[in-house]
Amino acid sequence: MQAIKPKNDRINRRSFLRVSSVAAGGLFISLYLDLPAIAHETTQEPPPKVYPPDAFVHVRSDGKILITVNRLEFGQGVQTSLPMILADEMDADWSQVVSELAQAAEVYKDPVFGFQMVGGSGSIAHSFTQYRELGAKTRAMLIAAAAERWKVSPDQCRTENSVVYGPAGKSTRYAELAERAARQPVPGKVSLKSPSEFRLIGKKVPRLDSVAKCDGSQKFGLDLDLPGMKIAVVAHPLVFGGRVKSFDDKEARRLDGVKDIFEIPLVNGSGVAVVADRFWTAKQARDLLKIDWDTSGLERVDTSELWTKYKELARTPGNVAVARGDDKAMSRIPVARRIVAEYEFPYLAHTPMEPLNATVRFEGSKAEAWVPSQFQTMDQMTVAQVLGLKPDQVTFHTEFAGGGFGRRAVIDSHVPREAATIAKRLRGTPVKLVWTREDDVRGGYYRPMHAHRVEIGIGADGLPGAWRHVIVGQSILAGTPFAVMMIKNGVDQTTVEGVSDTNYNIPNFHLSAHNPTVNVPVLWWRSVGNTHTAFVMETVIDELATRARMDPIAYRRKLLKPEAKKLLAALDLLDQQSGWRNSLLKGHAAGISCHECFGTAVACAVDVSIENNRPKIHRATVAVNCGLAVNRLTIESQFQGGIGFGVTQLMAGGAITFKDGRVQQRNFDGYTPPYIVDAPVTVDVHIVSSTEAPTGCGEPPVPVISPAVVNALARLTGKRYRSLPLASV
Amino acid sequence: MATYQLNVNGQTKKVDADPSTPLLWVLREELKMTGTKYGCGISACGACTVHLNGVATRSCIVPVSLIGNQKITTIEGVGADPVGRAVQNAWVEKDVVQCGYCQSGQIMSAVALLKATTKPTDTNIEESMGGNLCRCATYVRIREAIKRAAEQLT
Numbered sequence: 002m003q004a005i006k007p008k009n010d011r012i013n014r015r016s017f018l019r020v021s022s023v024a025a026g027g028l029f030i031s032l033y034l035d036l037p038a039i040a041h042e043t044t045q046e047p048p049p050k051v052y053p054p055d056a057f058v059h060v061r062s063d064g065k066i067l068i069t070v071n072r073l074e075f076g077q078g079v080q081t082s083l084p085m086i087l088a089d090e091m092d093a094d095w096s097q098v099v100s101e102l103a104q105a106a107e108v109y110k111d112p113v114f115g116f117q118m119v120g121g122s123g124s125i126a127h128s129f130t131q132y133r134e135l136g137a138k139t140r141a142m143l144i145a146a147a148a149e150r151w152k153v154s155p156d157q158c159r160t161e162n163s164v165v166y167g168p169a170g171k172s173t174r175y176a177e178l179a180e181r182a183a184r185q186p187v188p189g190k191v192s193l194k195s196p197s198e199f200r201l202i203g204k205k206v207p208r209l210d211s212v213a214k215c216d217g218s219q220k221f222g223l224d225l226d227l228p229g230m231k232i233a234v235v236a237h238p239l240v241f242g243g244r245v246k247s248f249d250d251k252e253a254r255r256l257d258g259v260k261d262i263f264e265i266p267l268v269n270g271s272g273v274a275v276v277a278d279r280f281w282t283a284k285q286a287r288d289l290l291k292i293d294w295d296t297s298g299l300e301r302v303d304t305s306e307l308w309t310k311y312k313e314l315a316r317t318p319g320n321v322a323v324a325r326g327d328d329k330a331m332s333r334i335p336v337a338r339r340i341v342a343e344y345e346f347p348y349l350a351h352t353p354m355e356p357l358n359a360t361v362r363f364e365g366s367k368a369e370a371w372v373p374s375q376f377q378t379m380d381q382m383t384v385a386q387v388l389g390l391k392p393d394q395v396t397f398h399t400e401f402a403g404g405g406f407g408r409r410a411v412i413d414s415h416v417p418r419e420a421a422t423i424a425k426r427l428r429g430t431p432v433k434l435v436w437t438r439e440d441d442v443r444g445g446y447y448r449p450m451h452a453h454r455v456e457i458g459i460g461a462d463g464l465p466g467a468w469r470h471v472i473v474g475q476s477i478l479a480g481t482p483f484a485v486m487m488i489k490n491g492v493d494q495t496t497v498e499g500v501s502d503t504n505y506n507i508p509n510f511h512l513s514a515h516n517p518t519v520n521v522p523v524l525w526w527r528s529v530g531n532t533h534t535a536f537v538m539e540t541v542i543d544e545l546a547t548r549a550r551m552d553p554i555a556y557r558r559k560l561l562k563p564e565a566k567k568l569l570a571a572l573d574l575l576d577q578q579s580g581w582r583n584s585l586l587k588g589h590a591a592g593i594s595c596h597e598c599f600g601t602a603v604a605c606a607v608d609v610s611i612e613n614n615r616p617k618i619h620r621a622t623v624a625v626n627c628g629l630a631v632n633r634l635t636i637e638s639q640f641q642g643g644i645g646f647g648v649t650q651l652m653a654g655g656a657i658t659f660k661d662g663r664v665q666q667r668n669f670d671g672y673t674p675p676y677i678v679d680a681p682v683t684v685d686v687h688i689v690s691s692t693e694a695p696t697g698c699g700e701p702p703v704p705v706i707s708p709a710v711v712n713a714l715a716r717l718t719g720k721r722y723r724s725l726p727l728a729s730v
Numbered sequence: 731m732a733t734y735q736l737n738v739n740g741q742t743k744k745v746d747a748d749p750s751t752p753l754l755w756v757l758r759e760e761l762k763m764t765g766t767k768y769g770c771g772i773s774a775c776g777a778c779t780v781h782l783n784g785v786a787t788r789s790c791i792v793p794v795s796l797i798g799n800q801k802i803t804t805i806e807g808v809g810a811d812p813v814g815r816a817v818q819n820a821w822v823e824k825d826v827v828q829c830g831y832c833q834s835g836q837i838m839s840a841v842a843l844l845k846a847t848t849k850p851t852d853t854n855i856e857e858s859m860g861g862n863l864c865r866c867a868t869y870v871r872i873r874e875a876i877k878r879a880a881e882q883l884t
């Protein structure tokens with residue numbers, strides 16, 4: 002870290018250039034942005050931002066260009082897409098670009114959210130301009146260096162593929178200019194390319210991490226191996242919040258390789274940590290522990306009792322989220338034209354393929370952490386706090402993650418917290434904490450269970466004339482630092498998103514919510530509230546379209562607000578691209594849905610039949626409006642995969658349930674996500690042509706698939722499907 | 731503890747391990763071959779798939795004591811075989827991976843499939859790949875890559 006500069010030293014505030022020699026003979030060029038979040042301070046005397054050196058671009062003497070990614074890579078493809086954006090503006094030779102994940106540091110914080118993180122489908126949306134400007138500034142400095150060397154004006158130079166060209170046939174490779182370029186002042190303002198000048202943005206660019214992920218060489222957090230490293234597992238209470246009354250570890254300690262066994266505090270309750278030389282030893286030792294748990298005073302959740310409670314709550318109005326139009330409109334609609342629909346959504350676990358893990362080494366006055374983390378800033382702070390250090394005394398490495406879907410974005414940082422707690426006791430020894438799959442499935446932090454009750458009064462035109470909607474589900478954000486911003490009038494906005502901001506033009510609309518407290522830790526699950534709200538909206542709208550005897554796309558078009566341009570464009574494209582709906586095989590039906598979330602609009606059509614009492618999804622056609630498409634290949638992959646991920650909530654085994662406070666599932670044998678046979682056979686993705694600012698593609702695919710599938714099923718069976726997981730069709 | 735001589739990717743490796751230790755953990759922790767992944771420990775996800783004498787096997791439930799002199803092939807060695815190489819190439823060509831964590835197992839299962847069936851149908855693919863979980867749900871591209879590799883091999 003740099004020393005804090007005197008307050009009046011403003012000259013270099015916008016010249017965030019640091020130069021440092023490296024042994025290899027190359028030079029780091031580091032550029033730092035003015036973050037929008039602090040931009041408003043510039044009229045006043047601003048506090049100088051302290052940035053570490055070597056932040057984003059390193060033009061190496063061998064011609065390689067190393068670009069640092071301020072995000073976790075966990076499948077979504079930013080390790081390729083963000084470098085693409087920078088390289089495009091920089092006119093870098095893409096074949097020479099390599100990229101790395103940034104450690105936790107001030108400069109890598111999300112420019113909008115203000116902390117280092119991946120979530121809310123914000124990586125491209127928030128860092129697009131940031132990475133473009135970084136690329137353009139680097140390019141300008143390389144040109145300035147060439148112009149200086151050739152004693153010509155920068156205007157006489159142009160760049161292409163990591164080469165600066167000057168007048169009279171002069172040319173020099175970027176690598177040869179790196180050192181001189183690093184000494185140039187960082188331009189305050191740079192002009193950016195017009196979309197017609199893009200060479201990488203908008204193309205299908207293959208991932209940079211493919212080869213390493215196909216030959217076994219890619220290292221994930223769980224693959225970390227450090228000299229002297231020990232493996233830890235923790236016996237967690239089977240009822241959330243349980244405390245260790247006593248434990249007998251005599252048998253466990255007899256195992257060869259067991260290093261230590263001790264009680265540790267957890268975020269909620271306590272557990273017993275087992276530390277051993279090897280994972281298998283640690284796990285066996287844990288199985289041999291005899292623990293007496295104290296669960297007195299704890300709520301012992303029972304799913305069927307909770308459903309009863311939730312359904313009762315759903316029949317009473319909750320805290321008001323939206324109250325629009327005439328509250329008495331419903332009473333004027335004849336009872337025969339009203340429908341009441343009650344929905345159930347279970348708890349869902351994320352179960353990323355790589356089990357949760359964190360590695361920490363504590364050295365007294367400093368520490369090091371290796372975590373596949375979506376929330377580096379929080380996780381670093383937590384490790385520091387547990388170890389009695391300041392965050393900058395913890396070197397925090399972002400490890401590649403095997404999926405996440407929200408599960409590695411935990412505000413209480415409970416996994417790194419456990420690792421740090423254990424490492425503190427084993428000072429000097431690196432400790433890798435492994436959550437087994439059983440720990441993960443039973444460990445909480447689920448998509449909350451929800452009940453919805455919707456009453457719709459249908460107007461004479463077949464469109465909804467009155468809409469009363471109650472949602473019941475735990476708050477994800479209560480008790481967190483996000484509560485101030487995200488809980489309004491007692492309603493957690495993540496509970497109601499997708500309904501509260503619906504694009505449908507419903508004049509008399511009343512939405513309220515109950516956020517009960519339940520002894521189950523909950524968390525955002527890829528697309529958060531939209532997982533259940535889009536299901537309700539899109540199945541209800543489909544039912545209304547059927548009752549109105551209208552084509553489901555035409556009905557949606559008619560009901561959407563004219564200003565919902567993104568979604569309307571997606572629906573139009575879907576209509577054009579799903580001609581197969583008119584030539585379905587016997588026993589097949591098409592289902593439609595559309596939804597906009599995280600700024601991206603998606604329309605989906607599926608071809609479904611019934612096989613063995615389950616939906617068989619033969620095909621999904623998706624139309625996406627995500628503004629400017631940065632990497633068309635990544636977008637396609639995110640949509641193909643996100644659609645498959647969304648099938649999780651249709652699986653017969655897609656539910657976490659409780660009996661006597663304990664989770665009834667254990668592993669993938671009880672909690673069953675979609676396998677290849679469950680996912681759509683093909684997913685064709687069509688992108689609306691757009692030059693608007695890019696929006697995210699991680700979460701928006703997820704909400705549309707499950708309503709589209711059950712809408713198709715409804716056509717086949719005449720039944721409506723309002724309880725998930727989907728039992729026998 | 732006991733000592734085992736394992737034939738891994740054509741090389742003999744000597745390891746000391748508790749006889750109950752699953753092959754997965756011997757590969758990962760004793761031999762430092764971390765390409766084979768832990769996903770569930772109960773043979774329900776396929777991330778740990780290796781070949782034992784060419785047969786796709788879940789290494790998380792096979793104790794090291796039962797391996798004997800069977801030939802073990804892992805993701806680190808499968809590229810030495812023409813089918814393995816073709817599958818890896820097809821995976822890259824079709825940009826299959828996302829998080830990539832399950833893909834070692836997917837590739838090992840796909841190689842076993844293509845060795846048994848040169849022109850796999852969708853049904854063959856669903857049967858052979860049916861136990862390999864991918865939470866990113868890269869299944870569409872897995873199908874395409876398997877068909878591409880089959881094409882390349884004929």
